[in-house]
Amino acid sequence: xxxxxxxxxxxxxxxxxxxxxxxxxxxxxxxxxxxxxxxxxxxxxxxxxxxxxxxxxxxxxxxxxxxxxxxxxxxxxxxxxxxxxxxxxxxxxxxxxxxxxxxxxx
Numbered sequence: 001x002x003x004x005x006x007x008x009x010x011x012x013x014x015x016x017x018x019x020x021x022x023x024x025x026x027x028x029x030x031x032x033x034x035x036x037x038x039x040x041x042x043x044x045x046x047x048x049x050x051x052x053x054x055x056x057x058x059x060x061x062x063x064x065x066x067x068x069x070x071x072x073x074x075x076x077x078x079x080x081x082x083x084x085x086x087x088x089x090x091x092x093x094x095x096x097x098x099x100x101x102x103x104x105x106x
Contacts, residue, residue, distance in 0.1 A: 023103070030099035037095055041088035048084065053077035 056077040059065045 026103050030096075030103060033095055033099060034092065037088070037092045041085070041092065044084055044088065045081065048077065048081040052080065 056072075060069045
């Protein structure tokens with residue numbers, strides 16, 4: 001009887017360890033994906049703030065920029081930044097929803 005008890009205990013322990021590692025792997029992959037998307041969004045935000053907005057402002061100050069400014073107002077860089085931020089947040093929310101669904105399907 002003690003051998004059977006030890007066998008059952010060992011089997012349950014191994015099964016629980018396997019399920020724990022599987023769950024931990026899913027959580028780690030979900031966190032990695034969310035972190036990657038957040039990093040990409042931060043880099044895009046920094047690029048827009050550091051390069052595109054000053055470039056657009058400098059372009060609008062030239063003589064050709066005034067003609068170009070008729071099609072694109074000086075606030076166009078900020079508008080593009082806002083649109084990019086909203087789409088990044090939507091993508092991050094969608095990925096997070098899928099990741100949570102995968103984690104809970106264990």
